[in-house]
Amino acid sequence: xxxxxxxxxxxxxxxxxxxxxxxxxxxxxxxxxxxxxxxxxxxxxxxxxxxxxxxxxxxxxxxxxxxxxxxxxxxxxxxxxxxxxxxxxxxxxxxxxxxxxxxxxxxxxxxxxxxxxxxxxxxxxxxxxxxxxxxxxxxxxxxxxxxxxxxxxxxxxxxxxxxxxxxxxxxxxxxxxxxxxxxxxxxxxxxxxxxxxxxxxxxxxxxxxxxxxxxxxxxxxxxxxxxxxxxxxxxxxxxxxxxxxxxxxxxxxxxxxxxxxxxxxxxxxxxxxxxxxxxxxxxxxxxxxxxxxxxxxxxxxxxxxxxxxxxxxxxxxxxxxxxxxxxxxxxxxxxxxxxxxxxxxxxxxxxxxxxxxxxxxxxxxxxxxxxxxxxxxxxxxx
Amino acid sequence: xxxxxxxxxxxxxxxxxxxxxxxxxxxxxxxxxxxxxxxxxxxxxxxxxxxxxxxxxxxxxxxxxxxxxxxxxxxxxxxxxxxxxxxxxxxxxxxxxxxxxxxxxxxxxxxxxxxxxxxxxxxxxxxxxxxxxxxxxxxxxxxxxxxxxxxxxxxxxxxxxxxxxxxxxxxxxxxxxxxxxxxxxxxxxxxxx
Numbered sequence: 001x002x003x004x005x006x007x008x009x010x011x012x013x014x015x016x017x018x019x020x021x022x023x024x025x026x027x028x029x030x031x032x033x034x035x036x037x038x039x040x041x042x043x044x045x046x047x048x049x050x051x052x053x054x055x056x057x058x059x060x061x062x063x064x065x066x067x068x069x070x071x072x073x074x075x076x077x078x079x080x081x082x083x084x085x086x087x088x089x090x091x092x093x094x095x096x097x098x099x100x101x102x103x104x105x106x107x108x109x110x111x112x113x114x115x116x117x118x119x120x121x122x123x124x125x126x127x128x129x130x131x132x133x134x135x136x137x138x139x140x141x142x143x144x145x146x147x148x149x150x151x152x153x154x155x156x157x158x159x160x161x162x163x164x165x166x167x168x169x170x171x172x173x174x175x176x177x178x179x180x181x182x183x184x185x186x187x188x189x190x191x192x193x194x195x196x197x198x199x200x201x202x203x204x205x206x207x208x209x210x211x212x213x214x215x216x217x218x219x220x221x222x223x224x225x226x227x228x229x230x231x232x233x234x235x236x237x238x239x240x241x242x243x244x245x246x247x248x249x250x251x252x253x254x255x256x257x258x259x260x261x262x263x264x265x266x267x268x269x270x271x272x273x274x275x276x277x278x279x280x281x282x283x284x285x286x287x288x289x290x291x292x293x294x295x296x297x298x299x300x301x302x303x304x305x306x307x308x309x310x311x312x313x314x315x316x317x318x319x320x321x322x323x324x325x326x327x328x329x330x331x332x333x334x335x336x337x338x339x340x341x342x343x344x345x346x347x348x349x350x351x352x353x354x355x356x357x358x359x360x361x362x363x364x365x366x367x368x369x370x371x372x373x374x375x376x377x378x379x380x381x382x
Numbered sequence: 383x384x385x386x387x388x389x390x391x392x393x394x395x396x397x398x399x400x401x402x403x404x405x406x407x408x409x410x411x412x413x414x415x416x417x418x419x420x421x422x423x424x425x426x427x428x429x430x431x432x433x434x435x436x437x438x439x440x441x442x443x444x445x446x447x448x449x450x451x452x453x454x455x456x457x458x459x460x461x462x463x464x465x466x467x468x469x470x471x472x473x474x475x476x477x478x479x480x481x482x483x484x485x486x487x488x489x490x491x492x493x494x495x496x497x498x499x500x501x502x503x504x505x506x507x508x509x510x511x512x513x514x515x516x517x518x519x520x521x522x523x524x525x526x527x528x529x530x531x532x533x534x535x536x537x538x539x540x541x542x543x544x545x546x547x548x549x550x551x552x553x554x555x556x557x558x559x560x561x562x563x564x565x566x567x568x569x570x571x572x573x574x575x
Contacts, residue, residue: 051491053498109453125460180396204396330420363520367544
């Protein structure tokens, strides 16, 4: 089969790989129809995530058609069109039994601090991802869901991570009616988080980024007030000014490990890999939230230490909430919101490329060319 | 009279719920925390996940699979995308002697990642499909996807560090080439003498 393959930092190609096989009785093999490139894939692409091995296939956002199932699979049959959460999880461990699907303890031998994620390094379990023609899906009775007839395929693939994560990020904020919510990052997760904040009753939603075309999308898609941090001497002071010097009630970090805005953090975090990323957005979140407020973190960071302003978080009495998203928990409610017209996920898709062009797709997304916000990868045209 | 937060009142410029409901589709539909799917954080419901086992059957071929020493045992299911091999595999196996709490674990793994890439690039030169830095970096999209106009006059914050990327990608190869040239010259000089 054809698959995207990692060759080293900033280098990927499409090559022939052996077909995935049933390795466990509850496995399924999926013929991928559509995948997506996620902002967190760039952390792998840039060599930031420890134990990212040459030969690995990335891709944790994908949908497809069931090609083969293992002997113990009950809920799926060949030919089913399914969407797959980015979490690989067993459904039966201590954490899964409590709804913490992203923290499963039975799928990742390489680390205990993170569960299993498709195509996200051996630190996340060593599973190949869905930027390929076919992919192995463990625990087929637990993760995948048949795509409803009424659902757009592009909306389905966006539900496998980006939309679910943005919605989850807004929930972590514990938003109450009238709250002022600041979202750092106008990428897909930030846009969805901003949109979701309104559903939870926010009184103001402010989105911060340095890419004007993404801020324009934040205004039109998420009805947000926007701030380009590159245009201000100090974005924190600007946040204080616009909140009557109180600070925001809730701040969501939807950027993660490769935040811009501080040269030293960028060099030590993302170029020299001496931190688990450059925590600029997280530090700005701590600075711009009000005392007693909540910081929600859904931007992805690496496992190494980062230079976070923890003293300010303590002194301000903040609540810090974070996790990888337990995706399938979000789906029933998100399905309702899509059917009711409150959310239209694929409004943010800017590019659709064939699998063979994925190396250029990664560079375009990484370098933020061509007003790129979200790129879908077509593995098998449906 | 000073304003918030120097007095107890909340900021005055928050729109009313009616204004927001009229402007934002779905405003407030998840206002009740009970409508939020991740509230509360933990909900004990082992029957609701689709799992029909108490402990999953164990995947085969478990021998030699590396694991974190913070795990009591190898997990029943695991990925098999790129098993340990070669020099990088030996380095990685060494890294797994340290717990996830030790910086050594992660820094050695990152070093192994670089070794893996260098060895793979070197091996590819002797294969029918050597690595091609032009196609594999996707840099041709600079021309096809408006590389100049995407940056010029945009006041993007990333331009102050993006120039480092080509150095990170090509730097080790240029350095290795330089070392090779010096080594060949040195050997040639000794051979002549």
